[in-house]
Every structure is written in C-alpha cells, then in structure tokens.
Amino acid sequence: METKANYTIVGFFTVLVIAAAFGFVYWMAEYGRGGPMTELIVRIPGSANGLSVGSPVRFNGIQIGSVQTLSIDADDPQYSLAFTQVRTDAPIYxxxxxxxxxQGLxxxxxxxLSGGRKGEESILQHAIDNGKRAVIVADQSSVTNLLATxxxxxxxxxxxxxELQGFIEDSRGPLTETFKNAETFSDALAKNSGNIDAFLQSVGQLSETVKAVSGRVDSTLQAVESLVKAVDAQKIDNIVSNAEKITANVADASGDLKGAIQKFDQTATTFNDFGKQAQATLDRVDTLVAQIDPAKVKGSVDDISQATKDARAAVASIRDVANTVSARQKDIDQTIQDVSQLSNKLNSASTRIDGILIKVDALLGTDNTQSLFTEARDTLESFKKVADNLNSRIGPIADNLQKFSSGGLRDVQTLVNDMRGTVSNLNDTITNFDRNPQRLIFGGDTVKQYDGRTRR
Structure with missing residues (x-):
C-alpha cells in the first residue's frame, strides 16, 4: 500500500519537537531549580580535598547550588577557588x-553556608548590580584541621x-629483679606463715587493748582539763610578783651592808689574832710540860692536856662563830642599822627633853612650879618607860631578825624556786600534751614494728 506524505510538514513537525525539547531543557535549567542562578566564588584556605565538580552548596543544610569548577588561586597559592552557581535570592551577606x-560516612x-545579619546588602545582588563576581572567603576546612590534628x-x-619501648628496655632488668625479690618474699612468707598468724593475733589483741583504753581517753582528758582549770594563773602571778618584790627589797638593802661587812671582817681578824696567840700559848705550855718530869706532874699534865683540848675546841668554836658572823653580815648590818636609827631617835628625844627642862627652869619662879615639876616628873617617867620598853624589845627583835635571816630567807628562796619549778613543769606538761596527746595513753611515739624476718 503506497502512502503519500508531505515531507515539508513532517520536517516542520520534527523541528518543532526538537525546539520544544530544547525549550524544556532551558526552562528546567533556569526555573526548574527554584529560580535564576548567580555565580559565587568561594575562596577555601588550604586543601579542598574531597570537594569535586557537582558537590552541593548548602545554606543551613538546604541545597541552594552546586560546584561548577575548581582551581588554585593564582594570586595566593594558599587558597583554592570553588566556582559555584547558587540561587540569586539566597540570603548571603x-x-x-x-x-x-x-557529608555523612x-x-x-x-x-x-550559615549565619548572616539581616538588613545587610546581599553580596549576590551587589555583584549583579556592579557587574562583578561575588566572592566569599571560607573558614579553615574542618577536614584539613582533622587531617593535621x-x-x-x-x-x-x-x-x-x-619512649615506652625505651622505658621497657631500661626497666627490663630491674623489673626482673623485682619479680625475683617478690618471689623470694612470697617464699619467706610461706615459710613463716605460722609466725604471721601469731603476729596478726597479737595485732588483734593490741587493737582490743587500744579499744578498751580509748574508752578512758575522754575521762582522762576531762580530768586533765579540770586540773588545768583548777590552777589559778592570777594567784601564781601574784606569788611570783611578791617573790620578786622581796628579792628586790633584799637587793636594795644590800648596798648598806658594806660598813657592817667591814666591821665583821675586823671582828673576824681579831678572833683570828686571838686564835694565833692562843696557839702560841699552847705551844709554850707544851714545851713547859715536856721539861717537867712526867712522873711528878702526871695529874697536872693530864689537867693541862684537857685544858689544851678545851682551848682548841674553844678556838674552833670561835672560828665557827666568826664564819657564821661573816655569812650573816647582811642581816646583822641591817639590825645594826635599825638599832642606829633607834638610837638617833632616842638622841633626838633627849634633845627635846633638854629643851623642855630649860623651859621648866624658866618657869620655876612661878606659882605653878609644883604642878610643872609634877608634869615634868610624869613626862620623864613616861620617857623612861618608853626607853625601858625599847631596851627590852631590842633583844627579841634582833633575835627574830637573826632567825628570819638564817631560816626565813632560805625558806622564801626555796618557796620561790619550788614555785618556779612547778610552773615550769606545768608549762612543759601542757606543751607536751598539746603536741603529742597519745603519750598520755601509750607512753611512746609509735607502735613497735616488726621486720618480718625469719627467726632462727
């Protein structure tokens, strides 16, 4: 069957279909992706490894374009250039x-692309208006940072x-020795397991003892605290102050004892001379006795020998008295000074009495002579009584002063020394207890240690 076709119409239809296809492709290229596209050059510092042509360009995870071309920046080789096409309406500031x-795995x-402050002019629109290319500089690539890191x-x-390999090589020998020592130690422990059990039992008993003692620690500490509180610091200070005052008074009075010391030195010298004379006399007596016939004067010689012994004992007693007087020169000088002051006062009183007597003599011619004599007699009797009382009391006062100087001062000095020692011991006790309270319970610094060696 033969058909007749109009080649002109067929050709025109073919051209129209092809043109429609080209138009569809152009429409898809320009408007199918969401609008018109604009070129954006991204300068990437360092390597752009993994980025290729066609790789997406995203803004907050939404694709707005793609990479068209990659190249190296001719002006600065440290940067890579990515030529991209992005949407013109993208909010790039x-x-x-x-x-x-x-992207993923x-x-x-x-x-x-991300961020940007709204209100700024878009770099894409600014490039379009000025006929230039929009350029943005990217931050350091995380891929590059990851690879460098x-x-x-x-x-x-x-x-x-x-370094670890070198350390292992250096430590191989010491570690081997350590393992050998550990093996030796474990063998020693195995051999002394019985002793270790006994030691552990001793430690258990010690812990029980410590537990029992710890129950008394509280009461002991309370007793110590009560003892410390019972000591009145103010009284101790007062006692020490009084002792210091007494010693100061004695030191002040020591300056006036020079004269008394000189007097007692003279007295001691006199007794010494007397002793020498007595010794010479005794020597003469011994010579005389040697010349006399012992048979005739045996009784006399015995008496003389006894007298000689008594004389020597008397000389020794006199020397002891002199030494005692020398040792008590300060106290005796103080007594002499007091007696001197008393005599001075008596002299002053006698002077006043003389003045009174003169006035009495002036008044003898008056009518009141008899009454004046009576009053004068009473006054003189009063002074006599006072003098008698003073004379009777001077001896006991001197004896009391001597007793005080011989025993009282020593007692006071002993009391002061004992109090100072007590205060020092109490201070040391409190200090030691504060530094190391366990000494009150255990009596030592540490618990006895054992070296664990084998007993033979």
Whole structure:
C-alpha cells in the first residue's frame, strides 16, 4: 500500500519537537531549580580535598547550588577557588560564614553556608548590580584541621611508643629483679606463715587493748582539763610578783651592808689574832710540860692536856662563830642599822627633853612650879618607860631578825624556786600534751614494728 506524505510538514513537525525539547531543557535549567542562578566564588584556605565538580552548596543544610569548577588561586597559592552557581535570592551577606564540611560516612565534601545579619546588602545582588563576581572567603576546612590534628596525634603516638619501648628496655632488668625479690618474699612468707598468724593475733589483741583504753581517753582528758582549770594563773602571778618584790627589797638593802661587812671582817681578824696567840700559848705550855718530869706532874699534865683540848675546841668554836658572823653580815648590818636609827631617835628625844627642862627652869619662879615639876616628873617617867620598853624589845627583835635571816630567807628562796619549778613543769606538761596527746595513753611515739624476718 503506497502512502503519500508531505515531507515539508513532517520536517516542520520534527523541528518543532526538537525546539520544544530544547525549550524544556532551558526552562528546567533556569526555573526548574527554584529560580535564576548567580555565580559565587568561594575562596577555601588550604586543601579542598574531597570537594569535586557537582558537590552541593548548602545554606543551613538546604541545597541552594552546586560546584561548577575548581582551581588554585593564582594570586595566593594558599587558597583554592570553588566556582559555584547558587540561587540569586539566597540570603548571603558579608557576615555569612562559609566552611568545607564532610557529608555523612561517605566522606564527600560540600560547602556549607550559615549565619548572616539581616538588613545587610546581599553580596549576590551587589555583584549583579556592579557587574562583578561575588566572592566569599571560607573558614579553615574542618577536614584539613582533622587531617593535621590526626597527623600530629600520630607523631605524638609514635614518639610515645618509642619512649615506652625505651622505658621497657631500661626497666627490663630491674623489673626482673623485682619479680625475683617478690618471689623470694612470697617464699619467706610461706615459710613463716605460722609466725604471721601469731603476729596478726597479737595485732588483734593490741587493737582490743587500744579499744578498751580509748574508752578512758575522754575521762582522762576531762580530768586533765579540770586540773588545768583548777590552777589559778592570777594567784601564781601574784606569788611570783611578791617573790620578786622581796628579792628586790633584799637587793636594795644590800648596798648598806658594806660598813657592817667591814666591821665583821675586823671582828673576824681579831678572833683570828686571838686564835694565833692562843696557839702560841699552847705551844709554850707544851714545851713547859715536856721539861717537867712526867712522873711528878702526871695529874697536872693530864689537867693541862684537857685544858689544851678545851682551848682548841674553844678556838674552833670561835672560828665557827666568826664564819657564821661573816655569812650573816647582811642581816646583822641591817639590825645594826635599825638599832642606829633607834638610837638617833632616842638622841633626838633627849634633845627635846633638854629643851623642855630649860623651859621648866624658866618657869620655876612661878606659882605653878609644883604642878610643872609634877608634869615634868610624869613626862620623864613616861620617857623612861618608853626607853625601858625599847631596851627590852631590842633583844627579841634582833633575835627574830637573826632567825628570819638564817631560816626565813632560805625558806622564801626555796618557796620561790619550788614555785618556779612547778610552773615550769606545768608549762612543759601542757606543751607536751598539746603536741603529742597519745603519750598520755601509750607512753611512746609509735607502735613497735616488726621486720618480718625469719627467726632462727
């Protein structure tokens, strides 16, 4: 069957279909992706590893374009250039951040845009208005940072492994010796297991003892605290102050004893001379006795010998008295000084009595002579009584002073020394207890230690 076709119409239809196909493709390229596209150049510092032609360009995770071409920046080789096509209405501002990110587990890289302050002029619109290309600088690639960090970590790990290997080589010998010593020690423990059990039992008994003693620690501490509180610090201070006053008074009075010491030195010298004379006399007596016949004067010689012994004993007693007087010169000088003051007062009183007598003599011619004599007689009797009382009391006062100087001062000095020793001991006790309270219970610094060696 033969058909007739109009080749012109067929050709026109074919051309129309092809044109429609091209138009559809163009429409899809321009408007099918969401609107018109604009070129955006992304400058990536360092490596752009993983990024390829066709890699997506995303804004907050939403794709707005793709990478068209990759190249190296001719002006600065440290940067890589990614020529991209993005939507013209994308909110890309000068403050927008760009970074090279990795997609999932595949390792494919893409360009991520984010941020930006609203109100700024879009760099895409500004480039279109000025007829230029829009350019944005990306931050350091996280992939590059990851690779650099991994490289540094591997270097450090390599160094650490080398140092560890050297340490193991250096420590191999000491570790071997340590293991041998541990084996020896374990053998020793196994051999002395019985002693160790006994030691552990002793430790258990010691812990029970400490537990029993710890129950009394509280009461002991309370008793110590009560003892410390019972000591009145003010009384101790008063006693020490009084003792210091007494010693100060004695020191002040010691300056007036020079004259008394000189007098007692003279007295001691006199007794010494007397002793020498007595010794010479005794020597003469011994010579005389040697010349006399012993048979005739045996009784006389015995008497003379006894007298000689008595004389020597008397001389020794006199020397002891002189030594005692020399030792008590201060006290005796004080007594002499008091007696001198008393005599001075009596002299002053006698002077006043003389004045009174003169006045009495002037008044003898008056009518009241008899009454004046009576009053004068009474006054003189009163003074006589006073003088008698003083004379009777001077002896006991001197004896009391001598007793006080012989025994009282020693007792006071002994009391002061004992009190100082007591205060010092109490202070040391409190200090030691504060530094080491366990000494009150255990009586030592540490618990006795055992070296665990085998007993033979």
């Amino acid at each position: 000068p403050s927008t951040k760009a970074a090279l990110e990795i 595949t390792g494919a890289a893409y360009i991520e 991994a490289d540094k970590i591997l270097d450090r790990a390599n160094d650490a492994v080398g």
